[in-house]
Amino acid sequence: MPVYLLVDNGSKQPDATLYLRCLAAQLSEHTGKKIHPVSLQHSNAISAAELAGTPADVFHAFLRAQLDQGEREFVVVPLFFGVSRAITSFIPDEVSELQAEFPDFTVKVAPVIWPLPEGEPRLAQIVSDHIRQATEGSGSDNHVVLVDHGSPTPAITEVRRHIARMLEEQHAMSVGQAVMERREGKEYDFNGELLASWLAEQAGQGVDSIIVAMLFFLPGRHAGPRGDVQKICDNVVKDYPRLNYVITPLISSHPLLLDILRDRLEVAEQL
Structure with a gap:
């Protein structure tokens, strides 16, 4: 069973992480799969006290922790309107860096919310x-x-x-x-x-x-x-x-x- 991530770019504002968690919980109910709310960056600067005692997960650290636990399949659902540099550069670069240490894992990235040219x-x-x-x-x-x-x-x-x-x-x-x-x-x-x-x-x-x-x-x-x-x-x-x-x-x-x-x-x- 893959590990599923709902991914946003990240924010230093607590509300962004709290709402991402809420959306991931709703998507978990909607799909019957455990969906992890994970930000690409920034959110780890928020104190745990502002996030109901649980620090935010960010992409690199989250993947590394899961890899250390033996997980090898990941599905990323990007909360992005279009194909930004986060999709074309940031995620591939982070995955490549981790694959130097864990060469046997895969990351599948879902299409963005408004794929061009067909739209949504x-x-x-x-x-x-x-x-x-x-x-x-x-x-x-x-x-x-x-x-x-x-x-x-x-x-x-x-x-x-x-x-x-x-x-x-x-x-x-x-x-x-x-x-x-x-x-x-x-x-x-x-x-x-x-x-x-x-x-x-x-x-x-x-x-x-x-x-x-x-x-x-x-x-x-x-x-x-x-x-x-x-x-x-x-x-x-x-x-x-x-x-x-x-x-x-x-x-x-x-x-x-x-x-x-x-x-x-x-x-x-x-x-």
């Missing part, structure tokens, strides 16, 4: 549901912006573009796009407009109601209460007091995500 209609449905939930009772004049973190990898921005296109074509929504942050330089212009600039531009044109649709899985420094996205919105409101905004729930809060993760796990088992 259920993820678009999650975002659509969250937008419609946010607009209930608030009228029909809301403007929508789909926001992701921002990435130095063009394929990740392409995921956001595909989702926005599917929302417009299949869910009859007009959707703007923005990025929470991006690196300096023209080589990163593919990321698109910063959220702060997009909001200010809309508010300056007289828009007074905006839905900020979150393309984030877990709470942490960027997403969730008092996260960077909320701070960005609040700062714009200081300049445009008439602007109202609603931030949608995170992707992990929707039950359809468990179905997607289960299917990704099953694909990996057949690799």
Whole structure:
């Protein structure tokens, strides 16, 4: 029986690890398999006291501990929207380093949540549901912006573009796009407009109601209460007091995500 890992990039914020644990427990129930919540990095900086007394597991140390116990088969289910450097570089490099000491083990990595070019209609449905939930009772004049973190990898921005296109074509929504942050330089212009600039531009044109649709899985420094996205919105409101905004729930809060993760796990088992 393989050891199953639900893997995120990791965060120094306790909520991210706590929510990852919750999602892994739900996926365990959903699949009938023991799913271990494991971060690639960062989370081991959180004190155990902030994590109900149990330190976070990070990828390298977790695999080594399992290998020391005799485990040799691993299935990684990545909680990633697209194929980032975490998938193409970090995980392979960590596995190669451990294989120098344990040459007889295998790691199968499941497809990401939105594989290109085919995409994942259920993820678009999650975002659509969250937008419609946010607009209930608030009228029909809301403007929508789909926001992701921002990435130095063009394929990740392409995921956001595909989702926005599917929302417009299949869910009859007009959707703007923005990025929470991006690196300096023209080589990163593919990321698109910063959220702060997009909001200010809309508010300056007289828009007074905006839905900020979150393309984030877990709470942490960027997403969730008092996260960077909320701070960005609040700062714009200081300049445009008439602007109202609603931030949608995170992707992990929707039950359809468990179905997607289960299917990704099953694909990996057949690799």
